[in-house]
Amino acid sequence: MFDQKKYQDIYRTLYLIRRVEEEIGRIYPSDKIKSPVHLSIGQEAVSVAVCSALDERDAVFATYRSHAAYLAKGGNLKEMIAELYGKQTGCAKGKGGSMHLLDPSCGFIVTSAIVATTIPLAVGYAYSLKLKKSDSVVVVFFGDGAVDEGAFHESLNFAALKKLPVLFVCENNLYAIHSHFLTRHHSDNIFKRAASYGMASECLKEDDLGVIYQRTKFFVDQIRQGSGPAFLECYTCRWREHVGPNDDFHLGYRSEQEVSHCKDNDQLKKIRAEIEPSVIKKINQKVEQQIEDAFIFAEKSPFPGKEELMTDVFKD
Amino acid sequence: MERILTYPQAILEATKNEMSRDESVVVMGQGVDDPKAILGTTLGLLEEFGPQRVFDTPLAEDGMTGVAIGMALGGLRPIQTHIRMDFMLLAMNQIVNMAAKMSYMSGGRLNVPLVIRSMIGKSWGQGPQHSQSLYPMFMNVAGLKVVAPSTPYDAKGCLIAAIRDNNPVIFIEHRLLYYQKGPVPEEDYTVDISKARVLTEGSDITLIGVSSMAVECLRAEKFLKEVGLQAEVIDPISLNPIDIETIIKSVKKTKHVVIVDNAWVQAGFGSEIISRLWENGLSSEVKVKRIGFAATPCPTTPTLEEHFYPNAKGIASFAYAMLRPKEKAWEPSTKLEIEEIEFKGPF
Ligand SMILES: Cc1ncc(C[n+]2csc(CCOP(=O)(O)OP(=O)(O)O)c2C)c(N)n1
Numbered sequence: 001m002f003d004q005k006k007y008q009d010i011y012r013t014l015y016l017i018r019r020v021e022e023e024i025g026r027i028y029p030s031d032k033i034k035s036p037v038h039l040s041i042g043q044e045a046v047s048v049a050v051c052s053a054l055d056e057r058d059a060v061f062a063t064y065r066s067h068a069a070y071l072a073k074g075g076n077l078k079e080m081i082a083e084l085y086g087k088q089t090g091c092a093k094g095k096g097g098s099m100h101l102l103d104p105s106c107g108f109i110v111t112s113a114i115v116a117t118t119i120p121l122a123v124g125y126a127y128s129l130k131l132k133k134s135d136s137v138v139v140v141f142f143g144d145g146a147v148d149e150g151a152f153h154e155s156l157n158f159a160a161l162k163k164l165p166v167l168f169v170c171e172n173n174l175y176a177i178h179s180h181f182l183t184r185h186h187s188d189n190i191f192k193r194a195a196s197y198g199m200a201s202e203c204l205k206e207d208d209l210g211v212i213y214q215r216t217k218f219f220v221d222q223i224r225q226g227s228g229p230a231f232l233e234c235y236t237c238r239w240r241e242h243v244g245p246n247d248d249f250h251l252g253y254r255s256e257q258e259v260s261h262c263k264d265n266d267q268l269k270k271i272r273a274e275i276e277p278s279v280i281k282k283i284n285q286k287v288e289q290q291i292e293d294a295f296i297f298a299e300k301s302p303f304p305g306k307e308e309l310m311t312d313v314f315k316d
Numbered sequence: 317m318e319r320i321l322t323y324p325q326a327i328l329e330a331t332k333n334e335m336s337r338d339e340s341v342v343v344m345g346q347g348v349d350d351p352k353a354i355l356g357t358t359l360g361l362l363e364e365f366g367p368q369r370v371f372d373t374p375l376a377e378d379g380m381t382g383v384a385i386g387m388a389l390g391g392l393r394p395i396q397t398h399i400r401m402d403f404m405l406l407a408m409n410q411i412v413n414m415a416a417k418m419s420y421m422s423g424g425r426l427n428v429p430l431v432i433r434s435m436i437g438k439s440w441g442q443g444p445q446h447s448q449s450l451y452p453m454f455m456n457v458a459g460l461k462v463v464a465p466s467t468p469y470d471a472k473g474c475l476i477a478a479i480r481d482n483n484p485v486i487f488i489e490h491r492l493l494y495y496q497k498g499p500v501p502e503e504d505y506t507v508d509i510s511k512a513r514v515l516t517e518g519s520d521i522t523l524i525g526v527s528s529m530a531v532e533c534l535r536a537e538k539f540l541k542e543v544g545l546q547a548e549v550i551d552p553i554s555l556n557p558i559d560i561e562t563i564i565k566s567v568k569k570t571k572h573v574v575i576v577d578n579a580w581v582q583a584g585f586g587s588e589i590i591s592r593l594w595e596n597g598l599s600s601e602v603k604v605k606r607i608g609f610a611a612t613p614c615p616t617t618p619t620l621e622e623h624f625y626p627n628a629k630g631i632a633s634f635a636y637a638m639l640r641p642k643e644k645a646w647e648p649s650t651k652l653e654i655e656e657i658e659f660k661g662p663f
């Protein structure tokens with residue numbers, strides 16, 4: 001499916017994200033990260049596949065569950081960990097935290113803790129690109145919960161109406177916190193609803209990185225040529241609890257089996273199988289070092305001083 | 317000869333000025349390109365600047381506010397319109413959770429140059445859902461600027477300043493102000509959107525009126541003159557931040573202040589001003605009074621509506637009672653020339 005270099009790039013990113021989040025989980029009980037974390041473990045393939053099909057000029061909007069998308073788009077790792085630690089050197093000087101990661105320097109524009117709020121922002125951003133006759137594409141990630149919100153529908157309608165260069169990517173992990181999609185909706189047909197607004201739309205049920213990459217590439221090329229928006233519904237699976245680093249099978253809203261079934265389909269393992277073990281070893285070593293450096297950087301960085309409280313409310 | 321424009325003409329002129337000067341300025345909202353053109357304030361923009369920069373929107377206040385914020389992040393300077401402020405309630409999520417927070421929660425890496433114009437309705441049966449004036453809600457939010465100029469001169473200067481501002485600005489227009497005429501220079505100018513304006517000077521009492529209530533205060537000032545009292549009328553213009561220095565200076569002189577909200581009294585502009593006066597050491601020696609909407613939804617029938625809103629006569633009566641506590645109550649008699657007051661400057 002990919003050439004060896006692409007396999008290695010994809011593996012490196014997948015492994016980085018998995019390991020960073022495992023480290024976050026490991027450090028979490030120390031309370032050095034004093035804010036909620038929504039881990040993407042199990043869902044990384046969607047972010048990595050989609051972002052691998054983008055260029056630097058493309059823009060990404062996402063949610064509070066964005067560690068994966070941030071890193072997949074090339075976000076600065078040190079600034080991310082420092083942000084989780086609430087440090088001055090964080091990507092938002094500690095004023096945002098895990099739910100508000102951003103790195104505009106690589107096109108990772110906005111994330112938000114309010115469900116569905118970045119969808120219209122992505123659409124507006126796409127409007128500005130179209131007005132500037134730019135050939136960049138906007139991608140917005142959101143969960144199945146966002147489909148419940150009015151802003152989702154309002155945004156799709158407007159994007160289709162104005163033929164805007166935006167790819168909507170729904171990470172359907174079946175749950176909004178602990179509520180199953182079918183307790184919130186009559187039918188399991190998200191992608192069909194998107195299509196009804198007037199855009200190309202597909203549902204990818206198999207959570208296969210290669211397939212997601214291929215379909216993203218296809219749609220992004222079309223969008224660049226002026227097709228207007230497109231929609232990808234990607235079934236995926238969150239392995240850990242909704243918020244925090246642990247399992248949550250004791251809650252009983254889903255079975256351990258449901259998740260272990262997903263774990264059998266781990267895309268990290270699948271991609272790893274395409275690469276020489278000696279190469280894997282090298283990549284892993286490098287990534288581990290990078291992660292260690294990032295945590296040390298965060299630990300050593302200063303907290304923002306009191307004078308920072310009042311800055312950045314307005315821009316001059 | 318001074319050039320006289322109406323309030324909506326001033327708004328249109330400011331918009332045209334900025335759209336011609338800066339390609340990134342875009343106008344969007346329900347009906348901006350229809351024949352009525354937001355009571356004339358967007359008239360001709362479509363023809364002059366084209367449908368990409370002037371466009372009608374679906375009836376999707378929350379989503380379209382998000383779209384406007386996204387446009388601002390992408391380098392545009394959108395002006396979004398709401399023909400009635402009541403409809404902004406559907407956009408509170410995007411305004412409060414997103415626009416107001418973007419700069420801060422990004423550590424200053426992002427900012428949202430966005431103007432949201434909205435109108436307050438009144439009379440002829442606007443009723444409970446077409447007459448609300450929700451600025452106290454926005455005054456309470458860090459990260460928003462809120463302006464409500466009352467004169468055509470300030471409408472033009474403040475709107476230009478708001479468009480050039482790098483932050484979200486809630487720009488509030490009262491429908492009754494649309495009948496106001498006043499001098500408006502043709503050239504490009506800005507008015508500082510963080511400063512109040514003293515409309516008339518006086519030494520006996522300070523009258524502060526928000527938006528169209530500044531005009532009611534000017535009328536009250538005329539009534540008061542007839543009984544020998546000199547009122548200083550202030551248009552606060554900026555409701556967030558508040559130019560408290562200008563108000564303190566006036567109240568130190570007059571020792572009496574009536575604050576007329578264009579909204580319900582509780583937790584309103586008046587409440588905020590009185591708190592600030594106290595915090596600044598002006599307490600026992602100053603007499604204060606807040607006036608505003610009755611604590612009810614706005615009734616539709618005129619006989620009830622009449623009692624719902626403050627008016628010039630009522631303001632004058634309060635002022636009189638405050639200044640002449642020992643004398644019996646006074647109510648001015650109706651005078652047509654005062655009813656039809658237009659603000660003429662000076663600036
Ligand atoms: C507007 C809004 N309502 C409720 C919440 C509380 N909340 C936080 S996450 C979440 C679940 C969202 O589920 P989904 O969109 O599927 O994303 P996932 O967490 O599964 O990635 C909810 C309801 C919120 N943050 N914002």
Ligand SMILES: [Mg+2]
Pocket residue numbers: 143144145171172173174175176177
């Ligand atoms: Mg979900």
